[in-house]
Amino acid sequence: MPANTGAEARIKLNRERVLTTAIRLADENGIERLTMRKLGEELGVEAMSLYNHVANKTDLLNGMIDTVFEEVELPSHSDSWKTALRKRSLSLREMLKRHTWANGLMDSAATPGAATLRHHDRVIGTFRNAGFSLAMTAHALAVLDSYVYGFAKQDQALPFDTEEEAAAMGQVFLAHLLPDQYPYLHEFTTGHVLQPGYSFGKEFVPGLDLVLDALEQERDAEVKVTGEARAG
């Protein structure tokens, strides 16, 4: 006779449930508040039970990263390389906005998971199929991803989210410090950042297009030099 008579069978723990719950907690409370004990509690389980499904906390974090990478739209084969990578970059940025902790975690996460590898494979493939040489692909990849991750990082570093918060922040900031010690910063803040409608995030698309256009120019130049056919 089982001991837990009448008790509803507890939902079984598994790696996926651990990971998705961890992601939710990190989204809600920030990664620094995600502890093994809190995560266990949320799952109705003691902290140590989690170690049946993750090797240690770093493994948990790695798993979280790979899981959120699955949310990123892969570059489509049917689009041109530029729109394909434009879409996936926008999608990547949205993911990084949803999971603000992910960007900071990717340094320490040395070993990429399956979703991450697939993602990179497809991005590289997109460049290659568009006629980018290996060297040019490396170059393009470095520039594009540096921009996307760097932008996300800067966006998160800003201590305000809404326009109103920015305004309030800016007022305090200005009153305290700048007037003539930092004249350009002063002008920039009052004349631009504090203007209605400002949002750092709006700079993402223009910057992305700048990068993509520049890469296209370089590729065309390379193709021309290499002597490949060029429609015209």
Added chain:
Amino acid sequence: MPANTGAEARIKLNRERVLTTAIRLADENGIERLTMRKLGEELGVEAMSLYNHVANKTDLLNGMIDTVFEEVELPSHSDSWKTALRKRSLSLREMLKRHTWANGLMDSAATPGAATLRHHDRVIGTFRNAGFSLAMTAHALAVLDSYVYGFAKQDQALPFDTEEEAAAMGQVFLAHLLPDQYPYLHEFTTGHVLQPGYSFGKEFVPGLDLVLDALEQERDAEVKVTGEARAG
């Protein structure tokens, strides 16, 4: 008569000594190993004594960030905006290489210090004096710094530093995983990353020039539209 007869007077603690020692420890052992107790020990002092000079650990980290920012070359007035910002970007990257922990810390460090403010003031001033509008300055700033910080971040995320390490790493990596599951990644790794002379860091300058050239093009276009004089 003093009790510590004959004892060499202990060098007095002060904020600067605390900060520079903390920076050295973080450089040597990584930021995650920098604890108040270790820092105290290094300074010949108990952990709690540090709190006479820093408000708490976050204040310590903020102070470290602002201190290393002083190492970054400010854009020079005598150079053209492009070379001025090129130099400061290279200098910024070198700083981020020396202090690998700095990049990751800048998210949490909400309140910028004096050196950081001065830095941004000068960068903004460089754009403004080169005829960039406020909006264009915001755009340029976002793109340029996203690139620099993003590149540094990616460089640090790579789990190898030297070419030999990369090769060793790549071999294991390839043997284990890729062959036909990730064909493009496979080709890219064997055909480029594992080639002699490869180093991710070498992509920095080409990418930086791509960004700067593209910004120059956009500025010229803007100036033309605005109807300002253009030397010809």
Added chain:
DNA sequence: TCGTCAGACTTACAGTGTAAACTTACGTTG
């Protein structure tokens, strides 16, 4: 000589990740 006080030290506490040992429930096998 005393009082003041800054800057150091001591102690203590709640919280962290996780090793090691345990308990329990269930499926397989004799």
Added chain:
DNA sequence: CAACGTAAGTTTACACTGTAAGTCTGACGA
């Protein structure tokens, strides 16, 4: 059905973290 192995949970314990609160010390001014 009994015995056992195993997977998945719990309990306990430990070393280490940041830091609050209280104490000690030595130099200096009155």
